[in-house]
Amino acid sequence: MRYVAPQVLIAALLSALLGVLCLALTLGTVELSVGDLWRTLIGQAQGPRADNFHTIVFDIRLPRILLALCIGAILALSGAVMQGLFRNPLADPSLIGVSSGASVGASLAIVFSAGLLQTNAWMGLSVVAFGAFAGGLLATLLVYRLATSEFGTSVTTMLLAGIAIGAIAGSLNGLLSYFSNDALLRQMSIWQMGNLSTANWSRLLPVAVALCVLLVALPRVGLALNALLLGESEARHLGINVQRVKRQLIVATALGIGMAVAVAGLIGFVGLVVPHLIRLLIGPDHRWLLPASALGGAMLLIIADTLARVVASPAELPIGILTALIGAPLFIGLLVRQRRELQLW
Numbered sequence: 001m002r003y004v005a006p007q008v009l010i011a012a013l014l015s016a017l018l019g020v021l022c023l024a025l026t027l028g029t030v031e032l033s034v035g036d037l038w039r040t041l042i043g044q045a046q047g048p049r050a051d052n053f054h055t056i057v058f059d060i061r062l063p064r065i066l067l068a069l070c071i072g073a074i075l076a077l078s079g080a081v082m083q084g085l086f087r088n089p090l091a092d093p094s095l096i097g098v099s100s101g102a103s104v105g106a107s108l109a110i111v112f113s114a115g116l117l118q119t120n121a122w123m124g125l126s127v128v129a130f131g132a133f134a135g136g137l138l139a140t141l142l143v144y145r146l147a148t149s150e151f152g153t154s155v156t157t158m159l160l161a162g163i164a165i166g167a168i169a170g171s172l173n174g175l176l177s178y179f180s181n182d183a184l185l186r187q188m189s190i191w192q193m194g195n196l197s198t199a200n201w202s203r204l205l206p207v208a209v210a211l212c213v214l215l216v217a218l219p220r221v222g223l224a225l226n227a228l229l230l231g232e233s234e235a236r237h238l239g240i241n242v243q244r245v246k247r248q249l250i251v252a253t254a255l256g257i258g259m260a261v262a263v264a265g266l267i268g269f270v271g272l273v274v275p276h277l278i279r280l281l282i283g284p285d286h287r288w289l290l291p292a293s294a295l296g297g298a299m300l301l302i303i304a305d306t307l308a309r310v311v312a313s314p315a316e317l318p319i320g321i322l323t324a325l326i327g328a329p330l331f332i333g334l335l336v337r338q339r340r341e342l343q344l345w
Helices: 006-026 034-041 050-085 096-112 127-147 154-180 182-192 199-227 232-237 242-264 270-282 286-310 319-344
Strands: none
Touching: 006 270, 006 286, 034 050, 050 199, 050 242, 050 270, 050 286, 096 127, 096 154, 096 182, 096 242, 127 154, 127 182, 127 242, 154 182, 182 232, 199 232, 199 242, 199 270, 199 286, 232 242, 270 286, 270 319
């Protein structure tokens, strides 16, 4: 199979991301022309609507679009890492239990802190966000503890433990839903479908910091992930400290996904589809796969969020529904294409 040059794909993704970002800034309940957007960005907008344009761009759309960019990049980066760690192109970040744990944490916060849901506890994050982050972190630590023994950390055991934790989390969510009233049940459902409508600069800051940490830390282990694709024994023979690398990857992924899920709720398919598609285009070299996946995930989530804002305007669709509607058919198409290639081979 012929691959695209990684440098070419990354340049194309960067250009497309800038174009999508500018387009997203112009679309919404109030549409802006490219000229209005440019003049607003450089502070030269004039006329009676100048203040309205400034509020729309800088207080509403820009923080939300940048939040979608950061969360999409985190989800895709984490998905690429999990697929490399598990040596499985169908792996995604939920396998280590962070998403299911975050769901339980958020549901507990909604049920037991109903009067504090809109309270900004710290850095613009609500009680629900902190509950989700704590739940995801605890679930990940439990999965990691179950999979770790004196002989090291078993990836297979981690996968099975993640499935078990996911089942327990589903049962707990079911119990909380059963005993909740209609108002709390609706809030739980909306959170679990994903939502960026509460985006602001304060909520963007911790997610942007988490993304920066991942962008600095993860590319450094690109060669180690490439070695792990050969198997753990082969990676050890190549001089890779497998246990340390696995620990670093799990901690980094858990922190990134935990922060993303805490702020935006559950958003599926980004961490599964984007790395898989990028791998088909440029190959499995994680030195290029990780940054390209981050760009692809950012672009996909900005597109999904823009559609969520404009498709049913003035109402909004949950972004998790849009990512599933976009990602699932795309993933099915990739699977059909792979099957045809195998048949031709």
